[in-house]
Amino acid sequence: MNADRLLAHYERIADAPDAVARLRRFILDLAVRGKLVLQDPSDEPAVELLKQIAKEKARLVKAGEIKSPRPIPALSEIPFLIPPSWRWSQLAEIGILSPRNEAPDALQASFVSMPMIAAEYGVANEHEVRPWGEIKKGYTHFAEGDIGLAKITPCFENGKSAVFRHLTGGIGSGTTELHIVRPLFVDQDYILLFLKSPHFIESGIPRMTGTAGQKRVPSGYFAHSPFPLPPLAEQHRIVAKVDELMGLCDQLEAARSVRERARDRLVSASLFRLNAPSPETFQADARFALDALPALIARPDHIKALRQTILNLAVRGKLVPQDAKDEPADELLRRIAKEKARLLNLGEIKKEKPLNPITVENQPFDLPRGWSWVRLDSLSRLITKGSSPKWQGVNYVNADDGILFITSENVGNYKLRKLNDLKFVERRFRDIEPRSMLKQGDFLMNLVGASIGRTAIYDLDLEANINQAVALIRLVEISRGLLVPYLLHYFNSPAAIDFMLGSRVITAQPNMSLTDAREFPVPLPPLTEQRRIVAKLDELMALCDRLEASLVATAATRRCLLEALLAAALAPTEDRELQAAE
Structure with missing residues (x-):
């Protein structure tokens, strides 16, 4: 049996996906092939x-x-x-x-x-x-x-x-x-x-x-x-050996669990100190996290938690330093309000009901100086979603005969997804609800069910309709794209998701109404700080991408090594083949 090499390399493969489970199956495979214990001529x-x-x-x-x-x-x-x-x-x-x-x-x-x-x-x-x-x-x-x-x-x-x-x-x-x-x-x-x-x-x-x-x-x-x-005597020896090795697998599994728990505690503690920072130790905590976490991260869920922590810091004004020379967000809001009033006078947008103000008492969290809390509708010229009753008798057609139909399934985190199986509807639905016709740069946000919170930018060249996709809103941002990068990060952040899943959720499943979407609270930084935040986020998300790719590559290497060692251990030796031939 060539199993010695497997045990010699076990430390390198112990964290391979299903390593211990594979080892258990390997033991059983050796057992039924006569490779687990030596044969005794006296049997x-x-x-x-x-x-x-x-x-x-x-x-x-x-x-x-x-x-x-x-x-x-x-x-x-x-x-x-x-x-x-x-x-x-x-x-x-x-x-x-x-x-x-x-x-x-x-x-x-x-x-x-x-x-x-x-x-x-x-x-x-x-x-x-x-x-x-x-x-x-x-x-x-x-x-x-x-x-x-x-x-x-x-x-x-x-x-x-x-x-x-x-x-x-x-x-x-x-x-x-x-x-x-x-x-x-x-x-x-x-x-x-x-x-x-x-x-x-x-x-x-x-x-x-x-x-x-x-x-x-x-x-x-x-x-x-x-x-x-x-032989019966060898059966007993095989069973005893399997029991022994399964006990060893139990120990390996327990040791791995201890390692995983220790690693999880370190990762969780580091991320917690960033999510609930102490002003006195925040800078040191941030340096420790960014230096130590790449070595501690061992699973995709660790990277997901790290991404969420980075976003959480960004939208709370803790990712980049503030600059007293930045024009405060209030000035940006005044210009947006002036532009909105102009569009209203021209009849390009409709007058909506007044929004509930965000007071000091109902702010979700404190913001740095120069930032402002604002309702989403104040930043938008249109927030809408389709009305499904008008879609009775909808028929899907070929791409050449219709217009693209975007559903909640097509809206992922940050970007559109499932684009290899798009649906198309009759062109007549273009006129049913013009407000639901998409243009490049529009926001799409999932408002219902398990997908709530997924937000992406519509960036396809095709004209598209979301008329029946009542789980989506179409949000047209008013500042001609200046706020888009920051808002996209914010909508995918824990702070935004918490709002969606919080007091505004109604009915049996998570569900945000259009009114809730209009009143969505947004922590708005100065425009120049937004750019610094987005640049830092891009840098750190690229780091997360590299960590994720490294995990995938490491897992693949460990899996390949495990497969090779198992195959070698199961391969018949020349002596065994000669013996069987006799």
């Missing part, structure tokens, strides 16, 4: 064990305890090489399939439902105690020491199987979605580890029959799959 070979099993079956048939078994079909092919002392067999040959129990109705017995059967190796089955008379009909029978395999999807793919032990009254019944074998002179736990092995499960998945969601493993696959049978 009685498996061919003798098969003779004993055949003799015992004949005795049981003669005694009337079992029916005469059906003929065992010959194996058409063998999936891999096994040691010379082993033999290829089948579960139908080494045990009794689908046994039945006979017992008084009053006997207390065990009932086992599917959730009581574990997918993990080494986890015992649970059971409920019930009178045998209540559970003997309509369920699958088994007894102490029988092995059950879950045959329905996804339980089979997940590895649900068990050796039934500690059964009340020595017998039990359970879910009908089980195949059962009662072994004769074969170690039950060896059969179990075979049923949980990657080879058996992966070979069985293509053979499942039935409709989606109700696929099942045929009884023929369970009964007649090639079963690698070692």
